[in-house]
Amino acid sequence: MFENIGEMLVLFWRTVMALPMTWRQRHKVFEQFFEIGNASLLMVCILSFFIGGETALQTGPFLAERSFGGYLGGIVGYSVCRELAPILMAILIAGRIGSAMAAEIGSMRVYQEIDALRTMNINPIHYLILPRMVAIAIALPLLVLFAILVGWMGGAVVSAANNRIDIPIQAFFKNLQEVVQFRDVGNGLFKSFCFALIIGIVSCHQGLVTIGGPRGIGRSVTKAVVNSIVLIIIFDYILTRVMLK
């Protein structure tokens, strides 16, 4: 376990050192970026709408019964942008993109494509890891920003449509505007940036250490997703603690 953490830190450091090569690899970064967006946008849209809606549905009737319904916009807005959108989108991306990264790099490792790159003096970190890391570090915060907006919409729609809550959309957003500050959205985006780095490093590392045939690739994919999610939840607590007002 500690060996793995050490290897991941070394991989992360080497990727950071390779950052000046990003412009040279920009086509691959765009390719990865669009792949992440393409594979996740619809899912993010559906998931975040229902997250916002469900948060409103869980808390709305309780607040409305006690005449605190006017605070619903703030509660939904705050919880979606600071916690729910970053962590749930990160888990979604770990499952959808992290697994794909581990599988692709793992299969390249097993079928000697990475060795072939090395014999051509092509650094696998520049060619494979850097574009994926940069792409996910940009894409996940953008997806989370989108998820926050859609989540708020979901909360507003459910608040207005549900008879037990019955808060107009304008009132929902008025309260949200009073409570949620840019800093809160910024916190959520910063968290998602950290989660993106975790998913990228864990998945790429698992891909690079894959051994064996198809079974080995399967094992790496499972490990990449599970380890990413565990680390995301641990780091979520640490980041929340650090960024608490």
Place this chain on the structure above:
Amino acid sequence: MSAPNSNNHDGVGVEVRGLRKGFNGQEVLKGLNFKVQPGEIFVIMGPSGSGKSVLLKQIIGLDLPDEGEILINGESIQSPDVMEKYRMAMVFQSGALLNSLTVAENVGLYLAEHRLKPPEEIEHIVSRNLEIVGLKGTEEKMPSELSGGMKKRVAIARALIVEPQLILYDEPTSELDPMSAAVIGEEILKLNKRTQVTSIVVSHDRELAFGVADRIAVIIDGNIVAVGTPDEVKNNRAETVQKFLHADIKRPTEG
């Protein structure tokens, strides 16, 4: 690696001294010593699991030996500038083509990634190299659309793009039908004749080995048990060598 089209086109000499390598406490290579002359086709034969592919990985620097050294033109492979100084290429057993790239992108990858030529020139060189291996017109195909033999020929074309001074072939005819295997053998000979590249071929294909080799080494259980010209190896009286060279399927006796 030095850039292709530099003035140095001659093959390099390779010397392996006291090479040992083990995995998980088990020794795979047990102190190998041999020399390959510049421009020579040197075939390393041996049964599966005898350490042939491990040896190739050591020679090209993909893996480090536990003991001993590998010299390229007298310079250790581990010294920092050797990989830059000499052009080396390897044709992997599976071809190891990048599945997400087309044939043309695979062949031109080295030049494109190191930005050694403008794209139009790379396109021209790729076409020429594919023509050499008899695969002109496959530029836009994906590796998944190629047969095993074609993949290996694309891998040879990719290796050629480096204009190598040393080329390593890992089981170039494995999983191929006899006709495709013969084509690969011819490619190895043609390439050697045309460029004087030093070639090290790892194979357990007897026909290929005796067809292309200037010299053959037989490696069994991590040790070299015979080295010499094809005739010398054929006439070697050692039991292990004869057993390996003449291993045939024995039909069970009836009744």
